[in-house]
Amino acid sequence: MKHAYFASLLKRYLHDDCTQGEAWTVDQWYEARDMPRPAPATPAEQAATKARVWQQIQARTRPRPAAWRTPQFRWAAAALLALGLGLGGRVLSPRRLALAPAVATIAPPTVRIRAAGGWLTCTNPTAQTAPLTLNDGSTVLLQPHSRLHYPQRFDGAERVVTLQGEAFFQVFHNPSRPFRVLTDKIETVVLGTSFTVRAFPGQPDAAVMVRTGRVRVRPRPNSHGLATRPGPGLVLRPNQQVVYSPQLRELRPELIDEPTLLQTQPLTFDERPVAEVLATLQTSYGVPIRYDGATLATCTVSLGFVPAQSLFDKLDLLCQTLGASYERADETIIFRSRGCQTE
Structure with missing residues (x-):
């Protein structure tokens, strides 16, 4: 373990200012080696204990398990971090963005549902998420300022809905009747899974993020100069997403942000x-x-x-x-x- 990181972790550990995982790591090093139980009270005693433990560390090569100790022995525990392994390198911090929530909220009363010709159109002009249950048992969390167009009853060989905006879908599994989500830029085909589709009108890109299962994403035909028959598309697996730009006409999988x-x-x-x-x-x-x-x-x-x-x-x-x-x-x-x- 790098000495700079050890010094930082030691300081935070002694001041009870580290995460549970970091504290567990310090304690585990101590427990694995069954070190003595010093309980320093003054800075001088702490320094002497630290020096003595370092000498003991150098004499030990093989750890052996032991029972958990109480927090009062943290100086010996923290010193054992020096037995860590590894050489230099820096930690890269990835960007953080969230997938749509999995828990539905209560639908606000101002959500509008309009029926016409066996179809329903749900519009969510509010700032809250609106839950919907479709005829096949699938559920949808319709995000603010979004619209979903879907049949009152799925009777055909496929289950097709049209989305403007963003929604999180949990699709009821039915291999004989694929579920398709259409937007102005892309179509997403699934058999049974949970995923998010984001395609707001007027925005240049569309995105699909998969939580469970698998989906196939491909550009919509006859849109933005694409051929009548689109290609096979791209299969996304759990914790993957794709962002499609009509200008680039490219589908590339990547990790979701969380x-x-x-x-x-x-x-x-x-x-x-x-x-x-x-x-x-x-x-x-x-x-x-x-x-x-x-x-x-x-x-x-x-x-x-x-x-x-x-x-x-x-x-x-x-x-x-x-x-x-x-x-x-x-x-x-x-x-x-x-x-x-x-x-």
Whole structure:
């Protein structure tokens, strides 16, 4: 672990000003090595304890598990952070944007629904999200200043709705009757999933963000000079999004700005290979993470991730511990490290 990060974390730990994950990391280093139980009271005693623990650290090569200790022994625990592995590198901070909420709000009374010819048009001129339930059991969260045109009853081979604005869809699974969302720029085809479509009139771009399942996105035919028959489109998977610009006529997948946890599994690691930590995060979020396996072959780490932490918060903590870095590249994450050594 880098000494600069150790000094910063030590200071915050001793002042109870670190996250649960960072505190767990400090305590876990202490527990794994079963160090003595100093309880310094004065600055002089603290300095002496710190020096003594450093000497003990240098004499130890193999950790062994022990029971949890109380917070009064934090000086010894924090000093053990010096056994961390890794070399230099900076942590890259990804941008943060949110996917549409999964919990419906109460529909405001001013939402307007107009019926004509077996079709309904719901307009939401308010500043609140409006929940709708379609005939097939699918649900929609219609965002402010948006409009959805849909049939009172889905009778055909396909379920088709038309959107102006933004909405979050949770589609009832029915493989024999695909669900299609049409906008002026793109169409989105699904069998059973949850996703957001954003396509406001007058805005140059349209976007689709997938929470669960898979969707196929392609440009609308006969719009903006496109051919009558569009191509096969692009398949999006969980935690992916695509932004389509008619000017560029390009569909490129990328990560959504706040990936959702897809699989719940233990996210605490005690002297585990870094490659195992990355593989667990990749499985938990369905996000490909690329790294150099040979470089990380000797890297181990003790970490505890808090469920409320985002994927990028978890990666930030891992990078700070190792002195590594990462970056987003389309729909993948590239993790970089110069290797590990005991400092």
